[in-house]
Amino acid sequence: MSYNIPKTQKAAIVESHDAPIHIKDDHPVRQPEELAPGECLIKLDCTGVCHTDLHARKGDWPLPSKLPLIGGHEGVGKIVAIGAHTVSSPVNIGDRVGIKWLADSCLQCEQCRKGLEQSCAKAKLSGYTVDGTFSQYVVSYVSHVTPIPPNLSSEEAASFLCAGVTVYRALKYSKTNPGDWVVIPGAGGGLGHLAVQYATNAFGLRVVAVDTGEEKKKLCLELGAEKWIDFRESKDLVKDIKDAAGGDGPHAALVSAASSSAYEQAVDYLRPGGSLLVVGLPGKAQIGAPIFWTVVKSINIIGSYVGNRQDAREALEIAALGKAKCYLALKPLSALSEVYEGMEQGTVVGRVVLSMT
Ligand code: NAD
Ligand code: ZN
Numbered sequence: 001m002s003y004n005i006p007k008t009q010k011a012a013i014v015e016s017h018d019a020p021i022h023i024k025d026d027h028p029v030r031q032p033e034e035l036a037p038g039e040c041l042i043k044l045d046c047t048g049v050c051h052t053d054l055h056a057r058k059g060d061w062p063l064p065s066k067l068p069l070i071g072g073h074e075g076v077g078k079i080v081a082i083g084a085h086t087v088s089s090p091v092n093i094g095d096r097v098g099i100k101w102l103a104d105s106c107l108q109c110e111q112c113r114k115g116l117e118q119s120c121a122k123a124k125l126s127g128y129t130v131d132g133t134f135s136q137y138v139v140s141y142v143s144h145v146t147p148i149p150p151n152l153s154s155e156e157a158a159s160f161l162c163a164g165v166t167v168y169r170a171l172k173y174s175k176t177n178p179g180d181w182v183v184i185p186g187a188g189g190g191l192g193h194l195a196v197q198y199a200t201n202a203f204g205l206r207v208v209a210v211d212t213g214e215e216k217k218k219l220c221l222e223l224g225a226e227k228w229i230d231f232r233e234s235k236d237l238v239k240d241i242k243d244a245a246g247g248d249g250p251h252a253a254l255v256s257a258a259s260s261s262a263y264e265q266a267v268d269y270l271r272p273g274g275s276l277l278v279v280g281l282p283g284k285a286q287i288g289a290p291i292f293w294t295v296v297k298s299i300n301i302i303g304s305y306v307g308n309r310q311d312a313r314e315a316l317e318i319a320a321l322g323k324a325k326c327y328l329a330l331k332p333l334s335a336l337s338e339v340y341e342g343m344e345q346g347t348v349v350g351r352v353v354l355s356m357t
Helices: 053-058 154-161 163-172 190-202 214-222 237-244 291-296 310-319 333-345
Strands: 008-013 022-028 039-049 075-082 097-098 102-106 135-141 181-185 206-211 227-232 250-254 275-278 299-304 328-332 353-354
Touching: 008 333, 022 039, 022 214, 022 333, 022 353, 039 097, 039 333, 075 135, 075 154, 097 135, 097 154, 097 328, 102 135, 102 250, 154 310, 154 328, 154 353, 163 310, 181 190, 190 206, 190 214, 190 310, 206 214, 206 237, 214 227, 227 237, 227 353, 328 333, 333 353
Parallel strands: 181 206, 181 250, 206 227, 250 275, 275 299, 328 353
Antiparallel strands: 008 022, 039 075, 039 135, 039 353, 075 097
């Protein structure tokens, strides 16, 4: 099978962290003969916009990104070419696959051997250290792209490749049991609204959703949260969260907000033995947990970074069963700057997915 591949494409380019995003119509497409072994060219149907893309656009993380940069790491599309001399490819031309934050890793080091490939020292990150999915064609790596279950549309699947897999993995390693309470600060956002559904439908947890505004409240309660707290209205967040989670506080807190204030009181409201799942990534912030209470309450502080290839398959499989659905607005690539503005102001409910066709 071979596809007609154009020489140029539409792409959203970050030229520098303070310049406006530049949408180009004539960005070159890497041609099949230019692909290295192990690389594949994917024609994208769509891509989700993650708050991480906004961090990359602003350059507010301690890890430098490439510049100029094409952001994006929740892409779904079809493989249209595979580099010559690629051996043992787990995917074929014509397959529909997803592109995750982790574009590639060495698969040989200790972290890769242990399934912690996202922490490989040679990791390539889509839309950060290599160009990502805010373009019609993207180069990715056969060993790391994720097959998409046939009964999920590309739009439905996109945000599971980052938001979905991230919260699924965080909950998987949360040391909770069915029936336990989890509080989710950031519950109305991209990661958070999927976390509400994995928590209730896959892990049997009871959810206290924390975010702000009527629309996010309605969404979180519809998706299965039992309790809602508006962080802007609460006068005493620790008391409100403890009360909502049966008086003793939740067994876990999955913080999926991009602000450090969402972490501040977690050790105070968590139940003894509880887990703080560190997921949201505000710029250069510190957690600042009180040592005394962290020890005396036996609190687990667990950093959780996206997920490995197996986590991604599991997260998508659960979505394919209808147990988690992305609440999304479909927009054109030209809307990217306004999506970032909305994210900054906290007005994006669920996820925005960009159509790339
Ligand atoms: P988003 O903008 O869609 O959602 C964030 C939500 O947090 C918004 O609904 C906002 O209203 C809410 N919020 C802000 N301040 C809050 C507070 N003090 N308390 C409660 N809620 C608050 O963002 P997203 O795409 O879901 O990403 C969230 C964060 O997770 C970003 O920092 C992103 O970089 C990070 N992230 C981490 C990983 C990982 O591997 N750990 C993976 C993906 C994204
Ligand atoms: Zn992401």
